[in-house]
Amino acid sequence: xxxxxxxxxxxxxxxxxxxxxxxxxxxxxxxxxxxxxxxxxxxxxxxxxxxxxxxxxxxxxxxxxxxxxxxxxxxxxxxxxxxxxxxxxxxxxxxxxxxxxxxxxxxxxxxxxxxxxxxxxxxxxxxxxxxxxxxxxxxxxxxxxxxxxxxxxxxxxxxxxxxxxxxxxxxxxxxxxxxxxxxxxxxxxxxxxxxxxxxxxxxxxxxxxxxxxxxxxxxxxxxxxxxxxxxxxxxxxxxxxxxxxxxxxxxxxxxxxxxxxxxxxxxxxxxxxxxxxxxxxxxxxxxxxxxxxxxxxxxxxxxxxxxxxxxxxxxxxxxxxxxxxxxxxxxxxxxxxxxxxxxxxxxxxxxx
Amino acid sequence: xxxxxxxxxxxxxxxxxxxxxxxxxxxxxxxxxxxxxxxxxxxxxxxxxxxxxxxxxxxxxxxxxxxxxxxxxxxxxxxxxxxxxxxxxxxxxxxxxxxxxxxxxxxxxxxxxxxxxxxxxxxxxxxxxxxxxxxxxxxxxxxxxxxxxxxxxxxxxxxxxxxxxxxxxxxxxxxxxxxxxxxxxxxxxxxxxxxxxxxxxxxxxxxxxxxxxxxxxxxxxxxxxxxxxxxxxxxxxxxxxxxxxxxxxxxxxxxxxxxxxxxxxxxxxxxxxxxxxxxxxxxxxxxxxxxxxxxxxxx
Amino acid sequence: xxxxxxxxxxxxxxxxxxxxxxxxxxxxxxxxxxxxxxxxxxxxxxxxxxxxxxxxxxxxxxxxxxxxxxxxxxxxxxxxxxxxxxxxxxxxxxxxxxxxxxxxxxxxxxxxxxxxxxxxxxxxxxxxxxxxxxxxxxxxxxxxxxxxxxxxxxxxxxxxxxxxxxxxxxxxxxxxxxxxxxxxxxxxxxxxxxxxxxxxxxxxxxxxxxxxxxxxxxxxxxxxxxxxxxxxxxxxxxxxxxxxxxxxxxxxxxxxxxxxxxxxxxxxxxxxxxxxxxxxxxxxxxxxxxxxxxxxxxxxxxxxxxxxxxxxxxxxx
Numbered sequence: 001x002x003x004x005x006x007x008x009x010x011x012x013x014x015x016x017x018x019x020x021x022x023x024x025x026x027x028x029x030x031x032x033x034x035x036x037x038x039x040x041x042x043x044x045x046x047x048x049x050x051x052x053x054x055x056x057x058x059x060x061x062x063x064x065x066x067x068x069x070x071x072x073x074x075x076x077x078x079x080x081x082x083x084x085x086x087x088x089x090x091x092x093x094x095x096x097x098x099x100x101x102x103x104x105x106x107x108x109x110x111x112x113x114x115x116x117x118x119x120x121x122x123x124x125x126x127x128x129x130x131x132x133x134x135x136x137x138x139x140x141x142x143x144x145x146x147x148x149x150x151x152x153x154x155x156x157x158x159x160x161x162x163x164x165x166x167x168x169x170x171x172x173x174x175x176x177x178x179x180x181x182x183x184x185x186x187x188x189x190x191x192x193x194x195x196x197x198x199x200x201x202x203x204x205x206x207x208x209x210x211x212x213x214x215x216x217x218x219x220x221x222x223x224x225x226x227x228x229x230x231x232x233x234x235x236x237x238x239x240x241x242x243x244x245x246x247x248x249x250x251x252x253x254x255x256x257x258x259x260x261x262x263x264x265x266x267x268x269x270x271x272x273x274x275x276x277x278x279x280x281x282x283x284x285x286x287x288x289x290x291x292x293x294x295x296x297x298x299x300x301x302x303x304x305x306x307x308x309x310x311x312x313x314x315x316x317x318x319x320x321x322x323x324x325x326x327x328x329x330x331x332x333x334x335x336x337x338x339x340x341x342x343x344x345x346x347x348x349x350x351x352x
Numbered sequence: 353x354x355x356x357x358x359x360x361x362x363x364x365x366x367x368x369x370x371x372x373x374x375x376x377x378x379x380x381x382x383x384x385x386x387x388x389x390x391x392x393x394x395x396x397x398x399x400x401x402x403x404x405x406x407x408x409x410x411x412x413x414x415x416x417x418x419x420x421x422x423x424x425x426x427x428x429x430x431x432x433x434x435x436x437x438x439x440x441x442x443x444x445x446x447x448x449x450x451x452x453x454x455x456x457x458x459x460x461x462x463x464x465x466x467x468x469x470x471x472x473x474x475x476x477x478x479x480x481x482x483x484x485x486x487x488x489x490x491x492x493x494x495x496x497x498x499x500x501x502x503x504x505x506x507x508x509x510x511x512x513x514x515x516x517x518x519x520x521x522x523x524x525x526x527x528x529x530x531x532x533x534x535x536x537x538x539x540x541x542x543x544x545x546x547x548x549x550x551x552x553x554x555x556x557x558x559x560x561x562x563x564x565x566x567x568x569x570x571x572x573x574x575x576x577x578x579x580x581x582x583x584x585x586x587x588x589x590x591x592x593x594x595x596x597x598x599x600x601x602x603x604x605x606x607x608x609x610x611x612x613x614x615x616x617x618x619x620x621x622x623x624x625x626x627x628x629x630x631x632x633x634x635x636x637x638x639x640x641x642x643x644x645x646x647x648x649x650x651x
Numbered sequence: 652x653x654x655x656x657x658x659x660x661x662x663x664x665x666x667x668x669x670x671x672x673x674x675x676x677x678x679x680x681x682x683x684x685x686x687x688x689x690x691x692x693x694x695x696x697x698x699x700x701x702x703x704x705x706x707x708x709x710x711x712x713x714x715x716x717x718x719x720x721x722x723x724x725x726x727x728x729x730x731x732x733x734x735x736x737x738x739x740x741x742x743x744x745x746x747x748x749x750x751x752x753x754x755x756x757x758x759x760x761x762x763x764x765x766x767x768x769x770x771x772x773x774x775x776x777x778x779x780x781x782x783x784x785x786x787x788x789x790x791x792x793x794x795x796x797x798x799x800x801x802x803x804x805x806x807x808x809x810x811x812x813x814x815x816x817x818x819x820x821x822x823x824x825x826x827x828x829x830x831x832x833x834x835x836x837x838x839x840x841x842x843x844x845x846x847x848x849x850x851x852x853x854x855x856x857x858x859x860x861x862x863x864x865x866x867x868x869x870x871x872x873x874x875x876x877x878x879x880x881x882x883x884x885x886x887x888x889x890x891x892x893x894x895x896x897x898x899x900x901x902x903x904x905x906x907x908x909x910x911x912x913x914x915x916x917x918x919x920x921x922x923x924x925x926x927x928x929x930x931x932x933x934x935x936x937x938x939x940x941x942x943x944x945x946x947x948x949x950x951x952x953x954x955x956x957x958x959x960x961x962x963x964x965x966x967x968x
Contacts, residue, residue, distance in 0.1 A: 496944055
């Protein structure tokens with residue numbers, strides 16, 4: 001096993017480098033909301049027709065306000081909740097057909113936001129980390145050796161921490177344990193759902209460094225979910241912007257930060273406090289709270305808060321369209337030639 | 353790696369450092385041992401239990417051997433420190449031997465209900481959906497009876513006897529424990545570590561065993577300890593009514609009943625069996641309170 | 652609110668049917684011949700068959716259940732095997748005495764419990780609190796049938812102040828509201844009050860302590876409100892839960908009176924149940940249990956509806 005020590009072998013890379021590690025197509029999840037006796041049943045459209053790919057070795061950030069469906073997306077990808085519609089392909093394989101759910105668990109793991117709630121308070125840290133490998137057939141002894149090795153990998157001395165309980169350590173240390181637990185099955189994809197959001201800034205930076213190092217060492221791929229744009233920019237290669245359950249824009253991180261195309265992305269970025277006076281934008285930051293996802297606005301869901309909204313935005317839903325060769329995509333009439341929006345680029349400009 | 357090791361740990365409480373890592377139950381036991389009331393109750397219960405178990409080796413008089421000459425002797429009579437009953441049998445021996453059946457019929461139903469109710473409640477709480485509805489609605493039917501009425505109805509229908517009395521009390525307590533187990537399981541099920549366990553590929557049975565059980569056992573155990581107090585009263589109550597143990601077996605509830613004829617002649621002796629039930633019942637009750645605060649459970 | 656009440660009432664229907672089923676099965680799955688009480692030991696086969704047919708015991712169980720529930724719905728609980736009188740009239744005669752005993756016990760138990768609970772909650776962690784907690788634990792853990800016997804020993808056998816058994820001169824049918832009769836109620840009522848006293852004390856203590864430790868009470872005090880007004884807030888916030896607990900306790904007293912009534916030969920439903928069991932009078936046993944359980948179900952319903960009416964948060968959750 002060489003340098004991997006007692007670590008489990010990751011599941012085989014079947015598709016090669018060109019095959020996206022994760023392909024998500026039309027992912028949809030609606031939650032029914034119980035109405036009164038005389039009122040109609042309603043649904044929360046938590047995730048609506050979301051599509052994207054994650055390439056091997058990259059880090060894809062997902063940003064958006066709270067309630068925009070980021071965490072639901074994470075749980076859908078992990079198959080912790082069942083999707084209503086859509087396809088999720090892992091390394092080109094459909095779960096249930098080409099890949100069993102159990103195998104998928106080996107290939108894909110998740111770190112949760114609440115470091116305390118995501119550790120069983122009755123288990124020692126060692127037991128928590130060793131649980132997964134034992135489920136996958138490792139005997140107790142080697143599972144413990146593996147757990148201690150992983151504690152070491154995440155910067156916690158096993159001889160000090162192995163026998164401790166979650167309440168006895170700090171939030172940052174707990175999140176390291178959660179990372180170790182996620183890595184215990186040698187996954188190739190790790191979903192980090194607001195994994196550093198609850199930490200102090202100084203601790204957050206250390207955990208981010210750790211994540212970067214682990215990524216390099218184990219050749220991991222990350223999906224990094226956060227509402228903190230600074231952190232997303234620091235760690236991500238590409239970014240997905242979600243608004244009320246939909247993807248409104250996606251592209252390489254620098255491209256998005258330099259030339260955000262969707263008014264929502266611009267507003268998010270404008271709302272960030274910037275150190276550089278030249279970078280401060282003139283456009284108004286977001287006003288008000290996001291609308292209720294139980295009853296999202298028709299067509300473009302952002303049109304109720306958009307400074308450029310026109311009648312077309314409330315009647316025709318914009319589709320994700322490619323802007324450039326680098327994969328920058330946006331769902332907005334403003335950027336779609338011939339959309340009917342007065343500020344949309346002309347058809348000619350597109351052809352030329 | 354070195355860049356990330358130097359994280360500053362907020363210092364946990366000094367005692368925690370000195371004692372190192374501690375499991376949940378040993379922490380609870382340590383806290384409980386610092387509560388004088390709980391310790392006293394535990395000692396009393398241990399003494400009663402031990403004397404009941406080892407009764408034949410304590411050199412006591414024969415609890416079945418009566419005598420018409422020495423009926424209803426008062427407490428403090430030579431050779432009969434606690435007097436004699438209406439048939440002249442030694443009260444001390446009968447009270448100690450009586451603990452065997454009384455404790456058995458009081459504690460065993462709760463143990464049986466604890467096992468059944470915990471399993472049912474965890475499964476119902478973890479599975480949710482139709483399984484939950486089926487289990488909990490059935491439980492609701494039993495909640496439509498006051499527990500004394502249910503115990504007596506079942507015992508009355510089944511007929512008198514120790515086994516029937518244990519069966520009926522077990523049936524009475526299963527719904528109560530199931531309800532507690534279900535509600536704490538639902539609270540635990542929604543925690544992220546259950547999702548983390550599911551994400552690691554574990555099946556429902558493994559998750560219930562490793563991750564749910566350890567987290568729900570504490571509150572259920574506290575509740576069951578309190579139930580023993582109720583169970584002691586009910587079990588002896590059934591015997592008192594003539595639905596449990598039959599004469600001449602020594603059993604506190606039955607003794608209390610047969611000694612009712614002696615409340616004018618020898619009131620102290622007549623009250624003794626009830627005092628034993630009371631002692632055991634209140635010790636379990638206080639022990640349950642002690643456990644509850646040792647586990648930091650809010651009700 | 653309305654939706655909640657409708658839902659809650661609708662939920663009673665299946666419960667009532669299931670309760671009836673349990674009562675029915677209880678008797679019919681019980682070991683032994685239900686006719687054992689009426690049949691002479693040397694009864695002929697024909698006589699047994701005749702009686703079996705007369706009571707309908709020869710039909711299949713589901714049919715018996717259907718017939719029985721049809722009759723129950725029309726107020727016919729069958730005939731007592733022991734007395735030959737209709738079960739319903741036996742039960743109605745006894746119910747009055749049980750209700751009287753339960754109400755007397757509730758008055759004692761609830762007022763004492765409310766007082767102790769409030770005081771303990773106000774003076775939390777002081778010796779007053781500890782004394783109240785000790786009284787509550789005693790009330791909860793005392794075998795109340797034994798408490799009844801001890802009371803009889805003290806107040807009847809030793810002091811000769813109060814009668815030991817019965818419901819007064821003239822038996823169960825000649826009740827009147829004078830001391831000659833009421834003195835028979837005192838000891839049974841105290842006996843039955845022990846458990847509800849303990850429960851109410853504990854509940855009210857926890858509620859009071861909880862409310863007093865909340866921020867809004869601090870704010871009220873900071874605003875200069877007098878203790879009297881703070882107390883009003885405590886009462887208003889504790890009332891829904893306390894009322895619910897007391898309603899439930901009243902139900903337990905009505906349904907679980909058998910031990911108290913047996914100790915004092917109080918002629919209520921409990922004593923009726925006792926004699927039904929020992930005479931193996933199954934129609935009477937079944938009918939009494941059914942009436943008591945239905946009583947309890949509707950009392951629970953009432954408690955829930957009243958609680959929702961005074962605390963709208965409950966209906967919403």
